[in-house]
Amino acid sequence: MKTLTIVLTDGPYISEYAEIASKLAEEALKQYQVNIFLYLDAVHIPKKSQNPSFFNNVGELFTELAEKGAIIRACARCAAARGYLAEEDNTLKGSNCEDYLTGIKISSLYELSEMLKKSDRVISLSR
Amino acid sequence: MKSVFCLLDTAPYGSEKAFGALNAAAVSLTEMSVTFGLYGDGVYLAAADQDSTELGVPNLSDILYSYGELRVIVHEPSLIERGLFGETLIETIELVDEEDFLEEMENSDFVILF
Numbered sequence: 001m002k003t004l005t006i007v008l009t010d011g012p013y014i015s016e017y018a019e020i021a022s023k024l025a026e027e028a029l030k031q032y033q034v035n036i037f038l039y040l041d042a043v044h045i046p047k048k049s050q051n052p053s054f055f056n057n058v059g060e061l062f063t064e065l066a067e068k069g070a071i072i073r074a075c076a077r078c079a080a081a082r083g084y085l086a087e088e089d090n091t092l093k094g095s096n097c098e099d100y101l102t103g104i105k106i107s108s109l110y111e112l113s114e115m116l117k118k119s120d121r122v123i124s125l126s127r
Numbered sequence: 128m129k130s131v132f133c134l135l136d137t138a139p140y141g142s143e144k145a146f147g148a149l150n151a152a153a154v155s156l157t158e159m160s161v162t163f164g165l166y167g168d169g170v171y172l173a174a175a176d177q178d179s180t181e182l183g184v185p186n187l188s189d190i191l192y193s194y195g196e197l198r199v200i201v202h203e204p205s206l207i208e209r210g211l212f213g214e215t216l217i218e219t220i221e222l223v224d225e226e227d228f229l230e231e232m233e234n235s236d237f238v239i240l241f
Binding site for chain 2: 109125
């Protein structure tokens with residue numbers, strides 16, 4: 001199976017990119033292994049308890065992608081800068097950050113390099 | 128070996144993007160061929176003698192200069208448009224025209240936009 005990696009740098013709602021990425025990933029999962037790397041402000045995307053009044057809940061869209069098999073990782077430096085800390089507590093369901101939704105983990109930036117190296121296609125969305 | 132083109136069109140210091148692009152390029156250098164392309168406002172990163180001391184952030188052009196194995200291409204028309212063509216630039220860059228810049232992007236396996 002071919003691999004698609006999507007790189008995001010913007011947070012949710014300030015642009016439509018996170019939602020567009022989720023739609024692309026949803027469709028791509030039918031024929032690709034999908035990786036998503038959350039970089040810079042994109043580390044806000046998987047935050048728990050989002051409650052947008054007029055938009056789709058982007059965090060929920062991403063946790064659903066993880067349930068369907070997408071590998072979603074957030075940059076550790078960017079996450080720490082914004083108050084999301086990786087923990088070793090394995091009781092956190094499907095994540096290593098208590099502030100994150102299920103299925104999305106914080107990892108090293110080197111994981112981006114690994115994802116790129118294994119990819120057949122890469123899509124980068126950034127304002 | 129796969130090739131990655133990191134495209135930066137944002138000036139340094141005003142946002143985290145230049146710093147983020149440099150970090151992403153650095154971690155990819157060991158296992159991929161990386162080209163760092165400066166376009167539009169991104170060309171400000173190539174200016175030498177930057178002093179970011181009072182901003183409390185690293186000197187990003189020094190970081191760019193320190194990655195000797197990183198190929199850096201700078202869009203010359205963007206430099207001219209911003210009056211930077213006659214200014215002192217860091218030594219490790221290559222100036223390219225529109226056509227060559229596009230060709231570098233096309234010849235890379237992936238383009239990551241920052």
